[in-house]
Amino acid sequence: MNWKFWKKNNNNQPKKKKSKTREWTDAIIFAVVAATIIRVFFIEAYTIPSGSMERSLLVGDFLFVSKVNYGARIPMTPVAFPFSHHTLPLTATTKAYYDGVQWKYRRLPGFQDIKRNDVVVFNFPEGDTVALDAQNDNYYRMVDRFGWQEVNSTHPITSRPVDKRENFIKRCIAIAGDTVAMEGGVAIVNGKKEPLKNTGFVSYMVTFKTSEINLTPFQEMGFKISQMDNFSYQFDGTPELIAKVKSSEYVKSVTEGLAPKGQYDQDIFPHNRKYAWNVDNFGPIIVPKKGWTIKLDSLTMPFYERSIRIYEGNKLEKVGADWLVNGKKATEYTFKMDYYWMMGDNRHNSADSRVWGFVPEDHIVGKALFIWMSFDGEGSWFSKIRWSRLFRGIN
The missing domain is CATH 3.30.70.80 (Peptidase S8 propeptide/proteinase inhibitor I9)
Known part of the structure; x- marks a missing residue:
C-alpha cells in the first residue's frame, strides 16, 4: 500500500519489492480501518442477551443494526481499541477507550427520523457507573436513576462516556412531542390505544x-x-x-396478571409518591421535544429535572422556591434535544422507560434491521440454530 499517494512516482526508478511482513501489515491495517469505518458509520452486529423483547426478538438472536437510517453518530469517544465497546477483549475490567478526549454530540444526516414502533438500539440512559474496589481489585457496576451515587468513599467512581455505555434494544413507543400513557397494560399514545399485535409476552x-x-x-x-x-x-x-x-x-x-390502577410502585418513573403509577398504569407524560419550553415548577420538575441536569448538561439548583439554571434564576426551560419513550415487547419482564424515563437523541445508536443468525441455548445439535429466524426482518 502506498501511504504517500500524493507524491508522484518516478518511472525511471525501479520499485522496491515489499517484504511479506510489510504486505501482511498493510493488509491488516487496511482491513481494520475499513471494518471500523463500516462498524461506526454504516452497520454493526449485535446480539440479544435478555428476554425483554420476546417474542419479537429472542435470546440468542444476532442482529444487524443500521447506523445510516437515523444518521450515524460521530464517535464521542474517538480514541478506542478497534472492534470493542467498553472493555478490551478477554477482559472484564480493562477500559477499551481513552476518555481524556471527548467530542461533542454530532450526527450525520440520515434517511429517516425515528418512528413510532421502530425497534431501536441505544446506550443505557441511567448513568451506568462503576466503582473500583481497591482492596479486591474488582469492579462493581452501579446504576442510580439520579446519575450516580457513591458506594464507598474510598472507591473512585467513574461514569462511562455516553457512547461507551451498555447497548439496549427496545421498541420506540412514543417520539418527541408525543403524550404517552398506559392503562390496564395497554400503551396509549396521543390518546390512541396501541395494543401489542402478535408479539410481546x-x-x-x-x-x-x-x-x-x-x-x-x-x-x-x-x-x-x-x-x-x-x-x-x-x-x-x-x-x-x-x-x-x-x-x-x-x-x-x-x-x-396486571398491577391494579392506583397502586404505587417506587421503581416507576418519576419515582415520586405524588404519582401512584405502576408498570401497567401510568401517565400521561409528554415526551420532551427540541425547542419545547416548559415552566420550572413542582408539576414539571419530577419528570424533566434529570433531562435538564444530566442529559443536557446544566447546573440545576433549587434555592427556596426558585430554580437556578447555571447559576441564574429561571422560570422556564427550552429543551436542546429530542427524546423518546422506549419499552420492551415483553412488558412484564422489561426494564425500560417506565423505570428510567426518557431516552435522549444523543444516546441513539441505530435501527435494528434483520436477524442474520439465531441460536437456541437449550437446543441440541442442528436444533441449536433457529433456522426459521435466519435473515428475518424486524418489525
Whole structure:
C-alpha cells in the first residue's frame, strides 16, 4: 500500500519489492480501518442477551443494526481499541477507550427520523457507573436513576462516556412531542390505544379444572409456563395465543396478571409518591421535544429535572422556591434535544422507560434491521440454530 499517494512516482526508478511482513501489515491495517469505518458509520452486529423483547426478538438472536437510517453518530469517544465497546477483549475490567478526549454530540444526516414502533438500539440512559474496589481489585457496576451515587468513599467512581455505555434494544413507543400513557397494560399514545399485535409476552394466571394436565401442547404453542399450585399456572404469551387457551375445555379461568390502577410502585418513573403509577398504569407524560419550553415548577420538575441536569448538561439548583439554571434564576426551560419513550415487547419482564424515563437523541445508536443468525441455548445439535429466524426482518 502506498501511504504517500500524493507524491508522484518516478518511472525511471525501479520499485522496491515489499517484504511479506510489510504486505501482511498493510493488509491488516487496511482491513481494520475499513471494518471500523463500516462498524461506526454504516452497520454493526449485535446480539440479544435478555428476554425483554420476546417474542419479537429472542435470546440468542444476532442482529444487524443500521447506523445510516437515523444518521450515524460521530464517535464521542474517538480514541478506542478497534472492534470493542467498553472493555478490551478477554477482559472484564480493562477500559477499551481513552476518555481524556471527548467530542461533542454530532450526527450525520440520515434517511429517516425515528418512528413510532421502530425497534431501536441505544446506550443505557441511567448513568451506568462503576466503582473500583481497591482492596479486591474488582469492579462493581452501579446504576442510580439520579446519575450516580457513591458506594464507598474510598472507591473512585467513574461514569462511562455516553457512547461507551451498555447497548439496549427496545421498541420506540412514543417520539418527541408525543403524550404517552398506559392503562390496564395497554400503551396509549396521543390518546390512541396501541395494543401489542402478535408479539410481546403478557402474564396470565390460568386455572385448570383438573390437576392432571399435559402442558406440552401449550409449550409448543410458544408459552413460557410456571406452576403456581396443583391447578394454576402462570402463562407468559401473546393475547392471540391466550385466546386459544381460553377455548380449551379443561380451562376453568384465565386472568391477566396486571398491577391494579392506583397502586404505587417506587421503581416507576418519576419515582415520586405524588404519582401512584405502576408498570401497567401510568401517565400521561409528554415526551420532551427540541425547542419545547416548559415552566420550572413542582408539576414539571419530577419528570424533566434529570433531562435538564444530566442529559443536557446544566447546573440545576433549587434555592427556596426558585430554580437556578447555571447559576441564574429561571422560570422556564427550552429543551436542546429530542427524546423518546422506549419499552420492551415483553412488558412484564422489561426494564425500560417506565423505570428510567426518557431516552435522549444523543444516546441513539441505530435501527435494528434483520436477524442474520439465531441460536437456541437449550437446543441440541442442528436444533441449536433457529433456522426459521435466519435473515428475518424486524418489525
